Amino acid sequence: MATVFFPTLVRQQTGGLAQIEVSGATVGELIIGIEARFPGISKHLLRPNLAISVDDEVTPLGVLEPVRPDSEVHFIAAISGG
Amino acid sequence: MSTTYNVIGTRPIRHDGADKVTGRALYGADLQLARMIHGAILRSPHAHARILRIDTSKAEALPGVFAVVTAADFPPAPADKIVDFGEGDTLLSSLRGNILASGKVLYSGHAVAAVAAVNAHVAAEAAALIEVDYEPLPCVLTAPEAMAPGAPILHDDLPNGNVAELIRYEMGDLAAGFAEATVIVERELDTATVHQGYIEPQNATAFWSSDGRIHIWCSTQGSFVARDASAAVLDVPVSQVKVTPMEIGGGFGGKINVYLEPVAALLSKKVGRPVKLVMSRRDVFTGTGPTPGSRVRVKIGVNDAGKITAAQAWLAYEAGAYPGAMVGPGAMTVFACYEIENVLIEGFDVVVNKPSTSAYRAPGAPNSALATETVLDEIAEKLGLDPLDLRLRNAAKEGTRRADGPRYKRIGCIEVLEAMKASPHYNAPLPGPNCGRGVAIGFWFNAGLPSSATLSVNADGTVNLIEGSTDIGGSRTSLSMQAAEVLGLRAEDIHPTIVDTDSVGYTGVTGGSRTTFSTGLAVHDAAQMVVEQMKARAARLWAVDEVAFSNGTFSGNGQSLTFAELAAQLGATGGPVSCSATVNPKGVGGSIAGLIIDVQVDPETGKTDVLRATSVQDAGKAIHPAYVEGQMQGGTAQGIGWALNEEYFMDAAGDMRNGSYLDYRMPTALDLPMIETIIVEVPNPGHPFGVRGVGEANIVPPLAAVANALYRATGKRLNRVPMNPATILGL
Numbered sequence: 001m002a003t004v005f006f007p008t009l010v011r012q013q014t015g016g017l018a019q020i021e022v023s024g025a026t027v028g029e030l031i032i033g034i035e036a037r038f039p040g041i042s043k044h045l046l047r048p049n050l051a052i053s054v055d056d057e058v059t060p061l062g063v064l065e066p067v068r069p070d071s072e073v074h075f076i077a078a079i080s081g082g
Numbered sequence: 083m084s085t086t087y088n089v090i091g092t093r094p095i096r097h098d099g100a101d102k103v104t105g106r107a108l109y110g111a112d113l114q115l116a117r118m119i120h121g122a123i124l125r126s127p128h129a130h131a132r133i134l135r136i137d138t139s140k141a142e143a144l145p146g147v148f149a150v151v152t153a154a155d156f157p158p159a160p161a162d163k164i165v166d167f168g169e170g171d172t173l174l175s176s177l178r179g180n181i182l183a184s185g186k187v188l189y190s191g192h193a194v195a196a197v198a199a200v201n202a203h204v205a206a207e208a209a210a211l212i213e214v215d216y217e218p219l220p221c222v223l224t225a226p227e228a229m230a231p232g233a234p235i236l237h238d239d240l241p242n243g244n245v246a247e248l249i250r251y252e253m254g255d256l257a258a259g260f261a262e263a264t265v266i267v268e269r270e271l272d273t274a275t276v277h278q279g280y281i282e283p284q285n286a287t288a289f290w291s292s293d294g295r296i297h298i299w300c301s302t303q304g305s306f307v308a309r310d311a312s313a314a315v316l317d318v319p320v321s322q323v324k325v326t327p328m329e330i331g332g333g334f335g336g337k338i339n340v341y342l343e344p345v346a347a348l349l350s351k352k353v354g355r356p357v358k359l360v361m362s363r364r365d366v367f368t369g370t371g372p373t374p375g376s377r378v379r380v381k382i383g384v385n386d387a388g389k390i391t392a393a394q395a396w397l398a399y400e401a402g403a404y405p406g407a408m409v410g411p412g413a414m415t416v417f418a419c420y421e422i423e424n425v426l427i428e429g430f431d432v433v434v435n436k437p438s439t440s441a442y443r444a445p446g447a448p449n450s451a452l453a454t455e456t457v458l459d460e461i462a463e464k465l466g467l468d469p470l471d472l473r474l475r476n477a478a479k480e481g482t483r484r485a486d487g488p489r490y491k492r493i494g495c496i497e498v499l500e501a502m503k504a505s506p507h508y509n510a511p512l513p514g515p516n517c518g519r520g521v522a523i524g525f526w527f528n529a530g531l532p533s534s535a536t537l538s539v540n541a542d543g544t545v546n547l548i549e550g551s552t553d554i555g556g557s558r559t560s561l562s563m564q565a566a567e568v569l570g571l572r573a574e575d576i577h578p579t580i581v582d583t584d585s586v587g588y589t590g591v592t593g594g595s596r597t598t599f600s601t602g603l604a605v606h607d608a609a610q611m612v613v614e615q616m617k618a619r620a621a622r623l624w625a626v627d628e629v630a631f632s633n634g635t636f637s638g639n640g641q642s643l644t645f646a647e648l649a650a651q652l653g654a655t656g657g658p659v660s661c662s663a664t665v666n667p668k669g670v671g672g673s674i675a676g677l678i679i680d681v682q683v684d685p686e687t688g689k690t691d692v693l694r695a696t697s698v699q700d701a702g703k704a705i706h707p708a709y710v711e712g713q714m715q716g717g718t719a720q721g722i723g724w725a726l727n728e729e730y731f732m733d734a735a736g737d738m739r740n741g742s743y744l745d746y747r748m749p750t751a752l753d754l755p756m757i758e759t760i761i762v763e764v765p766n767p768g769h770p771f772g773v774r775g776v777g778e779a780n781i782v783p784p785l786a787a788v789a790n791a792l793y794r795a796t797g798k799r800l801n802r803v804p805m806n807p808a809t810i811l812g813l
Contacts, residue, residue: 005487008250048164048171049247049410056488060530060666074487077249077410080529081594081778082278082335082441 002071004030007050010075013041027052027073028063051078088633089566090771093708094573097558102329110285110301110328111360118287119148121349121359122205123342124195124212125369126187129221129435129736130234133185133214136195141208146200149352150212151345153184157317165314176404178315180438181344187216188236188403189437190737191368193341198349198357221435221736225398226377228434236403236433246405249413249429251485259392259424263383267460273449273785273803274729275375275400278442279720279748282331283366288346289356296323296350298343303333303552304591308340309583315344326582327552334720335441338591339371367741371440372730374399374407380416380453384461388475392424393417397450399431402438407431408446411527414486415782416450418525419495419674420476425485435736441593443717444526444778448724448785452803455522455786460799469521469790470503478525494700494764495674498523501762502676507696516683517693518794523676524782528775529594530670533601534587537565537608538660539616541653543646545569547578550589551601555716555777556709560598561605563705564771568609570634570645587664595673595775598705599766603665606770611661616648619655623648669768675699675779677718677787683795688807690726690792696758702766702774714780715757721784723749729804 001021006014014020020037024030035042051058052065053074059065067073101107138150156178163174178184183192195212199205220234227233228244240246260266286300296318302308305327313320330337342359349357361369379396395416399407413429462472477495484490502508502521512519536548547565551557562576569575589601617629620636620643629638634645643651652659680693697714704710727747731740740746765772785803792810793799802809 008252009248048166053488056491057668057670058530059668060532072487076486076488077414079411079414079527079594080338080441080531080591081526081596081775082333082338082443082445 001069002030002067002073004034004073007075010041010044013038013044025066026063027054027065027067030067030073031063045075049078050075087567089563089573090703090705091707093706094559094563096556097562097578098553107329109282109331110287110299113287113299113328113358115287115289115356118356118358119198119200119353120202120205121196121198121346121357122202122209123193123359123365124209126183126190126192126194128187128216128218129190130219131187131216132219133183133187133194134217135215137213138195140211140213141197144204144208144211146204147197147208149198149349150195151348151352152195153178153182155348156315159317165311174314177311180404181315181341189435191437192403193369196345196349198353223434223436223732223736224375225400225430225432225434228432229398229430236435240433244433245430246401246433247431249410251413251425251427253485254424256392256394256424256426260383262385262391264386265461265464266381266383267457268379268381269453269457269801270377270379271453271456271801271803273376273452275372275436276724276728276730277367277372277746278334278336280332280334280336283361283363284337284341284370285360286342286346287356287358288343288350290347290351292354294322296347297326298323298347299326299328300343301330301337302327303330303337303554303593305550305552305583306588307338307591308343311340312343312347316347324582324584327580330552330554333554334443335445335593336370338593339440341370363743364741367746368437368738371402371438373442373445374401374439374449376400376449378450378453380457382457382461384465388465388467388472390420390422390476393422395427395450395453397429399446399449400434400436400439401431402436403433404438405431405433407439408441410446412446412450414484415447415525416454418484419478419523421478421482427485443720443781447524447526447782448721451522451524451782452785452789455783456789456799459790470499473523474499492764492767493672493674494762497762497764498674498676498698498700501698501760502678505678505696505698505760507678507694507758512680513693514682516685516795517680518791519678519680520787520790520794521676521678522783522786522790523674524779525672525674526595526779526782527672528599528670529596530600530667531590531594531596532664532666533589533604534662534664535601535604535608536586536660536662537612539612539649539652539658541650543649544575544577545571547576547605548581548586549578549601550581550586551597552592553580554592555713556706557592557597557601560705560709561601564602565605565609568606569612587662595777599670599769599773599775600665600667602773603667603769604663607663607665608661611663612659615659615661619652620648622655623651669766671702671766671768671774673700673774673776673779675783677783679787679791681788681791681795683792683810688810690810692722692754694755696760697780698760698762699776699780700762700764700774701776702769703763703772704761705771705773707761710761710776711759713776714759717778717780718757718784719749719754721781722754722788725785725788725803725805727804727806
């Protein structure tokens with residue numbers, strides 16, 4: 001199962017849980033699984049200013065990005081640069 | 083990944099060099115169109131005020147005036163509509179509100195209305211005739227003041243007063259980490275608002291045709307972003323807008339947002355003629371986005387072995403009038419150069435009555451690195467360690483997890499530090515009294531984002547390159563070199579052209595140090611397609627199944643043709659060859675940069691002379707080393723100006739009192755020595771040539787390196803940037 005890390009400020013939605021293992025073939029499927037356990041959490045994860053990192057790379061595919069059973073998923077501040 | 087190249091790593095002359103040095107290159111202000119008229123913007127004299135009434139009648143009655151627009155001319159849109167620019171999202175209400183104020187003005191210089199007239203002088207005269215009744219409100223100018231209880235509130239719809247967003251990254255056990263430390267240092271430092279300082283002011287010309295099509299010519303880092311933002315503001319489909327990017331006289335992040343484009347379009351719609359708007363220097367300072375002022379507090383604990391056991395940061399960045407300070411990247415980079423197990427980072431995005439901030443070279447990172455790198459300098463001194471050795475003991479490497487979560491892939495932090503330590507500069511003695519040497523390092527992520535390119539083979543064996551990346555730092559050539567490398571040609575055989583948004587596939591901004599990486603990937607992929615098509619032509623010509631290609635020569639079954647020879651036969655073998663590629667890549671490689679700087683301080687006047695500076699940066703692979711060196715020198719020069727001199731000097735009413743280059747003191751060639759460069763090459767595995775972006779990381783170390791050098795020269799740990807004579811003398 002992939003490991004999803006919750007941003008610190010989202011952990012109030014998870015009772016303080018920092019990470020969770022969840023099944024799914026894409027980031028979107030992982031979020032569906034997380035939403036089932038923590039209703040309402042997806043709107044805190046899928047925000048305009050958050051980017052999704054899968055296996056240490058920000059993905060341009062977002063929720064459509066495929067994940068492996070040993071993948072790590074993080075939600076980090078979206079960055080472009082100057 | 084091949085490491086032997088024919089073109090990459092060489093220094094051909096730039097393709098646009100003749101146009102630039104002879105004045106033929108066309109910038110936005112040069113544009114002349116039939117029946118074109120000129121515009122002017124009326125800006126707020128108040129930093130914070132309610133708009134009670136706008137009366138445009140006198141302006142409209144002035145002979146030579148064609149039209150006046152205000153925010154009321156924007157089409158209606160839902161207040162919570164979000165505009166997706168692919169690299170970040172913005173509330174439409176904020177985007178529009180910054181272009182033309184509605185309800186309230188939020189900074190001195192905030193645009194309120196615009197006029198189109200027969201010439202710029204009449205337009206300016208008419209703008210002055212617009213009557214605006216304001217109800218002045220108290221203003222707040224710094225993040226700490228804006229966060230204080232009872233501070234004037236800018237926006238009623240933010241849930242936490244003037245704090246638009248809180249960011250928090252946490253890793254390990256902070257208390258346990260500090261308990262392990264034998265040396266703990268905590269410092270709080272302030273930085274002032276500074277501007278990117280590009281030479282060319284913002285400009286835009288727009289023509290809203292009677293068929294509904296809008297054509298915009300402007301100075302922008304991203305024609306597609308300018309198109310998308312203008313379309314959103316004007317509430318028209320993106321296909322209705324065409325943006326032609328003119329040559330750009332610098333941007334550094336400041337020419338990603340739109341300011342004038344939608345206004346020129348609105349005026350043109352009313353008039354039916356092209357309308358040109360060009361900012362003055364004061365308009366640029368007060369009406370566009372500088373980089374945030376900030377307060378950063380950093381606490382670091384280190385054990386006897388020189389290993390960082392815990393690190394804590396608190397960052398408050400001034401967003402300016404609308405949310406969006408670069409505190410996110412500031413928080414993500416504050417400890418990014420180091421492997422630290424126990425970390426807590428809190429960042430606050432705070433609105434204040436200053437111009438809405440925008441990106442500036444590694445946005446947010448220099449502010450936070452200033453605190454980390456000066457605290458580490460102090461710790462090294464307390465431990466009796468060489469400051470580079472302390473950093474080497476803690477340097478991030480492949481597999482190091484950043485506090486925001488992801489782990490590094492291959493990264494050159496150790497290599498940059500070792501290059502600094504081995505450099506002639508670091509091992510040279512200081513020249514005399516009141517001198518000091520400082521070092522610092524910094525990290526920037528760099529960006530990916532979509533890019534497109536088309537290559538068309540000419541019968542004479544040259545290749546036309548069509549692309550959409552604004553050329554700020556020599557990207558015509560760095561892209562052409564990548565095509566030439568794949569095609570076995572010379573850089574001079576590639577003819578690059580930057581075209582409008584109707585003429586090339588979507589291409590993101592020239593920003594995030596991404597163009598040579600991302601657009602380079604698109605060029606690389608298109609060039610590979612060209613090779614495959616050319617091989618098919620040779621196979622047809624020779625009636626063979628397989629054709630090899632190496633160093634610009636096709637061969638098969640004992641026969642061979644150079645690229646140019648085969649290109650001459652394309653017409654007879656099936657027609658022209660033209661290939662396009664669009665990429666949206668992963669594999670971005672972050673870059674580490676370091677700076678060694680020597681200063682001398684006059685103890686009587688507090689004046690600082692920069693004696694010597696050496697910039698060191700991991701480029702991955704330097705496609706054109708001279709352009710990489712130019713980026714390193716440019717970022718270093720800007721960082722030194724930020725460290726020593728530059729600031730928005732605001733009076734208590736929030737008015738900028740130094741809005742000209744006479745008074746806003748940027749370093750010139752007379753202020754700086756020749757900046758030495760050391761390019762480190764730790765190839766990025768995510769790019770076929772190993773490219774990392776090089777445009778930004780170099781501005782991260784200078785603030786801290788200068789502060790550390792000044793400490794060694796004066797014995798004072800300064801806590802405020804700019805470290806100008808007044809700060810140094812404690813006046």
